[in-house]
Amino acid sequence: MSTRIEPGVVAICGSLRDSSRTRVALKEALAASEEAGATTELVDLRNYELPSLNAVDTNVPDAKNLRETVDQADSILLGTPNYHGSYSGALKNALDYCGRGEFAGTTVGLLEVAAGEFPGSALIHLRTVSRTLRAWALPTEVAIPDSSSLVDENRIKDSSIAERTHRLGRELALYAGVAEYPERIPRTAVATDCTTNH
DSSP states (O other): OOOOSSOEEEEEEOOOOTTOHHHHHHHHHHHHHHHTTOEEEEEEGGGOOOOSOOTTOOOOHHHHHHHHHHHHOSEEEEEEEOBTTBOOHHHHHHHHTOOHHHHTTOEEEEEEEOSSSOOOHHHHHHHHHHHHTTOEEEEEEEEEOSHHHHBOSSOBOOHHHHHHHHHHHHHHHHTTTGGGHHHHSOHHHHHHHHHTOO
C-alpha cells in the first residue's frame, strides 16, 4: 500500500477483447474515483505477457510489474466478463501471479459484465478470492446484464447501472486504506459516537 496523500485506485481488466465492455465500465468507475480525489490506473492485461502460471518459473518480468502495481495501490477494482458462470481465465492467471503480500489490507471493488440476463456468479467467486487474499471487498458491487444492449463503445447507457458504477468508483477512493481506519479515527470521535447512540 502506498503512502500518497491522494489514494491510488488501480483497475484490472479481465477481458482481452479489443471492444471490451468490461473495459468501458471500468473506465467509468475510474473516472468517478478521480472525481473523488484519487489517482487512477487501468491495468490492461492485453499489454502484459503473462504465460499460464508455472509455480517453478518466477522470472516473468510482466508479472513483477503487475505485482508492483498492485502492491502500490490503495484500492483495486477487479473487472471481468462472465465466462461460463465465473470470471475470466485471464484475470484468474493474473491474480495467480499475485498473493497476500500485494492484496492484504487493500480495499477491493468488484465489477462483472455479462452477455446474458443473470450476472453475479463471478462476483461471488471474486469475493471469495478477495477474502482469501485478505483484502477488504466493498459491499457495493456492480453486475451488468445484457451488456450488448446496456453498454456501448463509450459508456454505460443504463442510468441506474451507470450510477452504481460511479458509486463504486467513488467508494474505492473514499474507503481506500480501510484496514487502517481504527488508527485513523480519533478516540474522542469514537467516544462521542458511543454516547450518542445508546
